Amino acid sequence: MMKRDVNPPKVIENKCIGCERCVAVCPSFVLEMAEEKSKVVRGEWCIDCGHCGAVCSSEAILHEGMVFEKHPKEGATPAIAPEVLDLLIRERRSVRNYTADPIPEQILKKILDAGRYGPTGTNSQNVYYVVLTSPDQIEKLRKMTIRFYEKLFSRASGRFGSFFLSLLAGKKTIEYLHDSLPKMTVAREAMNRGQDRLFYHAPVVVVTHAESWDSSSFFNCSVALYNCSLKAHTLGLGCCFNGFLVNAVNHDRKIKTWLGIPADHRCYSAMGVGYPDIKYPGLIHRHPPKVVWR
Ligand SMILES: Cc1cc2nc3c(=O)[nH]c(=O)nc-3n(C[C@H](O)[C@H](O)[C@H](O)COP(=O)(O)O)c2cc1C
Numbered sequence: 569m570m571k572r573d574v575n576p577p578k579v580i581e582n583k584c585i586g587c588e589r590c591v592a593v594c595p596s597f598v599l600e601m602a603e604e605k606s607k608v609v610r611g612e613w614c615i616d617c618g619h620c621g622a623v624c625s626s627e628a629i630l631h632e633g634m635v636f637e638k639h640p641k642e643g644a645t646p647a648i649a650p651e652v653l654d655l656l657i658r659e660r661r662s663v664r665n666y667t668a669d670p671i672p673e674q675i676l677k678k679i680l681d682a683g684r685y686g687p688t689g690t691n692s693q694n695v696y697y698v699v700l701t702s703p704d705q706i707e708k709l710r711k712m713t714i715r716f717y718e719k720l721f722s723r724a725s726g727r728f729g730s731f732f733l734s735l736l737a738g739k740k741t742i743e744y745l746h747d748s749l750p751k752m753t754v755a756r757e758a759m760n761r762g763q764d765r766l767f768y769h770a771p772v773v774v775v776t777h778a779e780s781w782d783s784s785s786f787f788n789c790s791v792a793l794y795n796c797s798l799k800a801h802t803l804g805l806g807c808c809f810n811g812f813l814v815n816a817v818n819h820d821r822k823i824k825t826w827l828g829i830p831a832d833h834r835c836y837s838a839m840g841v842g843y844p845d846i847k848y849p850g851l852i853h854r855h856p857p858k859v860v861w862r
Contacts, residue, residue, distance in 0.1 A: 574613075574614055575614065575631065576611030576612070577598070577620050577629050577631045578631070579605065579607060580627075580629075580630060581628075583626050583628035584606050585625075585626045587625070587626075590621075593620065594619060595615065595619070596610070596613040596615050597610050598610050598620070606628070616691055621634060622636055657798075658852070660801045662809065663807060663840075663844045664768040665845040666840075666843060667842065667845045669842070671772050671842065671843070675803060675805070676841075679796050679800045679803065679805070679841065682799035683697070683792035683793065683796045684792070686788070686791040686792045686794075686795045688784060689783070689784025690784070692784065694779055694782060694784075695776055695778060695788050695789050695792040698774070698775040698776075698777070699772065699775075700772065700774075700775075701771070703771075708826075709773065709813075710766050710767055712820070712823045713766055713812065716816040716823065717812070717816065721748075724746060725749060730746075733745070766810070767813075768808060769842075770808070770840025770842040771842045772841040772842065773810075774796070774838065774839055774840075774841060775814075775827060775829075775837075775838040776789035777817075777827075777835045777836065778836060780832060780833060785834065785836055786836045792837075793838075796839075797839060800841055805844070806842065807839045807840065807841045808839060808840050809837065809839045810838040811838075813835075814835050814836065814837060817829065818835050
């Protein structure tokens with residue numbers, strides 16, 4: 569595990585009411601009870617999660633650089649009812665048709681802000697974003713990504729290249745590429761007619777990246793971007809996650825470098841964002857969960 573800058577909490581003794589809740593919620597054994605007061609005993613293990621301060625009802629915890637805001641809502645019930653959350657989750661769609669309207673910067677900031685409240689392994693908060701808003705830059709990224717896939721599919725369609733790729737990527741991936749060849753041909757024809765079948769003419773493309781040594785990075789970046797997509801939806805915008813782009817960034821050093829992603833990082837999620845041009849009056853059917861109860 570990488571060493572991190574530690575910023576432990578402080579307990580204001582005369583404010584502590586000895587409820588022990590901060591000790592109970594701390595994931596890192598930072599606090600213990602001593603003479604009926606909470607005490608910092610292993611400050612160097614703190615992961616800055618802020619739970620101690622947020623759970624304290626007597627404002628006895630100080631954490632440099634952190635503000636423990638009062639919850640705007642009275643009572644212990646969650647912020648929204650389960651059926652409202654269900655509907656939000658169910659009505660979010662992958663949007664592949666956008667209006668030409670640009671997204672104001674303050675709206676984009678609101679969307680990105682939702683990403684930082686997602687969970688991250690050991691509270692690393694290691695989600696880095698590249699946000700492309702310039703049509704020229706998006707077009708350049710589109711061209712580089714298409715070039716990557718043109719090369720990949722041309723290799724996959726040849727015997728030698730196909731064999732070589734199967735050694736590198738495995739048989740299943742090559743089968744998938746072969747099966748996708750006809751679809752690629754149709755997509756190429758659509759692109760030749762001026763349709764953007766990669767980003768769907770989204771006015772904004774967001775890419776996340778994080779340190780590849782950290783096994784939580786994939787989850788951290790994916791959850792952060794999913795949060796952003798939900799926030800976007802509530803603001804009247806739509807998003808479409810882009811696995812094609814993620815794959816191209818991680819396999820084409822030129823694209824990764826052009827995006828300014830450090831060599832020791834990987835791209836973990838990406839999406840286009842824009843104002844939807846088509847609304848869905850209906851909800852979508854999904855399979856029941858595949859569960860083994862034990
Ligand atoms: C990891 C991931 C990668 C995706 N990549 C693409 C993509 O490259 N292009 C695309 O059109 N949709 C992409 N999608 C969108 C899926 O096709 C979509 O989520 C799925 O069909 C379900 O539709 P819904 O998001 O509206 O529920 C991706 C989704 C995920 C989760």
